[in-house]
Amino acid sequence: MADYADIYGKRVKEFTDDPTLTSSYEGQVWYNENSGTLKSVVAIEAWSNSGALSTARNDLAGAGTQTAGLAFGGQQPPTVYDLTEEYNGSGWSNGGNLGTATKGGGGAGTQTAGLAFGGNYPVTNVTQEYNGSSWTAGGNMGTGRYALGGVGIQTAGLAFGGRAQPANTNATEEYNGSSWTAGGNMARTGDTLIRLAGAGLQTAALGFGGLTTNLTEEYDGSSWTSGANLNTARWSLAGAGIQTAALAFGGSTTPDSAQTATEKYDGSSWTVTGALATGRWEIAGAGTQTAGLAFGGYNGTASVASTEEFTKSTNVITGAAWAAGGNLNTARSSLAGFGTQSAALAAAGYTGTANTSNSEEYNGTSWTEGNNVSTARRGLTSGGFGTQTAGAFTGGYVGPTPTNATEEYNGTSWTGGGNYPAPGYEIGQFGVETAGLAYGGTTAPLASTNEYNGTAWTGGGSLNTPRGSSAGFGTQTAGVVGGGFNPAVSPSRISATENYNGTAWTTSPLSINEARGSQAASGIETLGIIAGGSPGPGVQTASAEKYDGSSWTTTASLATARQSLSSGKQSGSSAVIFAGDITPGTRYANTENFTPETAVVTAKTLTTS
Numbered sequence: 264m265a266d267y268a269d270i271y272g273k274r275v276k277e278f279t280d281d282p283t284l285t286s287s288y289e290g291q292v293w294y295n296e297n298s299g300t301l302k303s304v305v306a307i308e309a310w311s312n313s314g315a316l317s318t319a320r321n322d323l324a325g326a327g328t329q330t331a332g333l334a335f336g337g338q339q340p341p342t343v344y345d346l347t348e349e350y351n352g353s354g355w356s357n358g359g360n361l362g363t364a365t366k367g368g369g370g371a372g373t374q375t376a377g378l379a380f381g382g383n384y385p386v387t388n389v390t391q392e393y394n395g396s397s398w399t400a401g402g403n404m405g406t407g408r409y410a411l412g413g414v415g416i417q418t419a420g421l422a423f424g425g426r427a428q429p430a431n432t433n434a435t436e437e438y439n440g441s442s443w444t445a446g447g448n449m450a451r452t453g454d455t456l457i458r459l460a461g462a463g464l465q466t467a468a469l470g471f472g473g474l475t476t477n478l479t480e481e482y483d484g485s486s487w488t489s490g491a492n493l494n495t496a497r498w499s500l501a502g503a504g505i506q507t508a509a510l511a512f513g514g515s516t517t518p519d520s521a522q523t524a525t526e527k528y529d530g531s532s533w534t535v536t537g538a539l540a541t542g543r544w545e546i547a548g549a550g551t552q553t554a555g556l557a558f559g560g561y562n563g564t565a566s567v568a569s570t571e572e573f574t575k576s577t578n579v580i581t582g583a584a585w586a587a588g589g590n591l592n593t594a595r596s597s598l599a600g601f602g603t604q605s606a607a608l609a610a611a612g613y614t615g616t617a618n619t620s621n622s623e624e625y626n627g628t629s630w631t632e633g634n635n636v637s638t639a640r641r642g643l644t645s646g647g648f649g650t651q652t653a654g655a656f657t658g659g660y661v662g663p664t665p666t667n668a669t670e671e672y673n674g675t676s677w678t679g680g681g682n683y684p685a686p687g688y689e690i691g692q693f694g695v696e697t698a699g700l701a702y703g704g705t706t707a708p709l710a711s712t713n714e715y716n717g718t719a720w721t722g723g724g725s726l727n728t729p730r731g732s733s734a735g736f737g738t739q740t741a742g743v744v745g746g747g748f749n750p751a752v753s754p755s756r757i758s759a760t761e762n763y764n765g766t767a768w769t770t771s772p773l774s775i776n777e778a779r780g781s782q783a784a785s786g787i788e789t790l791g792i793i794a795g796g797s798p799g800p801g802v803q804t805a806s807a808e809k810y811d812g813s814s815w816t817t818t819a820s821l822a823t824a825r826q827s828l829s830s831g832k833q834s835g836s837s838a839v840i841f842a843g844d845i846t847p848g849t850r851y852a853n854t855e856n857f858t859p860e861t862a863v864v865t866a867k868t869l870t871t872s
Contacts, residue, residue, distance in 0.1 A: 363387065368381045368382030375395035458474050472511065503552065525537055595842050645783075648696065726744075
């Protein structure tokens, strides 16, 4: 009889404790002497949460891979979108808009060579091609339709099924990069022709699901033949992969029934695998069977922005997430913030009835009262720089008027520092106590920048885009600012990003994805995050974005949408935000801690004795 080494090529090893694990241990069996168990590393198939779309929507189309995805079109009733977003493996950023806004269209190709065709707004036969930055017109389909299936690449696309006018169609069309020609008709009929999904290539495609059906059909480049049925009949689902290794996920089985079911196809049968975390239909998908991507959709109540990644891996993947921390003792907004996730500081602010001088320290779990600031004030959104034991802030509202007073904290008490050049509030601030940076503001000159040396302020280079209540992070010689308010322009929320080098600001070609002001921020120039804020009058957002030194992408959203919040600005990948307004006039005491995505190889116990 063959033993384990003969079958797998590895001998069973014996360890006192589990070894340091990597993916190379997949299939390796070892005996743990301390626990008396046999263990191994096995591949796991599961979905994990990732950065949300910038704009929640359903009935959108998708293309690309898990590390380079493309989302375009869709709707959040009553709005139909021309939006395009690009995914980099952890978050989304804005791409070039479609030439024609559409919903229920087909998608194919890659992030740098995408294909959009058909759709409804109204029913269209329009084709558009994406080059990684902009869409241009391609050849029109012979049959205008929506709720169709689409697969392939930009120069070899396939469109099938869908709702034409005045009836559903079983027509298949093939695209060669410039024009469409007729292919073999699908065998299915009636409503099974709409709201189906697809996977594969023009010459080896798969069409599955559809209204009230579990049908699967396979295309060989000229005709369709029956394949194995899905285990769960559903419509408005999404697909990924190829004809012999496909993935089907999401969809609806009855009206308002958001499905999490996921199935994989091996060319002959479907088997059930790990379920989506968020059930939804009118969902989009991309990627492969072992590295799938699901995004957008409708959960039965509203359009969603959530993104999930499907992996078959030895790693246990934990998506980036915000978790509740301890509440502040004094609920407030428009306060200053300092420090890190495990050593933060909150100072001053507005309780809803009065300015406060309250100061509190955070240890990563809970807040404790510290000595009060010298002067109660508010209007400190984006204010504060330094650490829990060496922090400073300037400006704000004292009574009915703004101030230029600066205060410094030594870990125990607050003392006066050098006055800011001009009174102002909502002045952006970051850096350390002896090398701080302050810029913009609402009553101070909107474009001014000043540098602090621990004693006095001196002038620096002016912002290119005047702004107040903006979010910034970094150091005095390597800083970033994104978003803010500019009352002189309409709309007043701005998205422009600028970088400071110790002398001058330069405008980045890539802006934050959601224009906003009154948000929180933390990090360094090459690893930062912004969260919350106000994207419109009387509106708060929960969205968060991360910056890698060159671009902004979405990440996990806050649990609670809020504006006029603050943060420990010295954090990098692990941030902390606190306080704010959750609705106009309602102050908040809650804290949220951010943990980035992690992937860890873990052992599985095979025996207990």
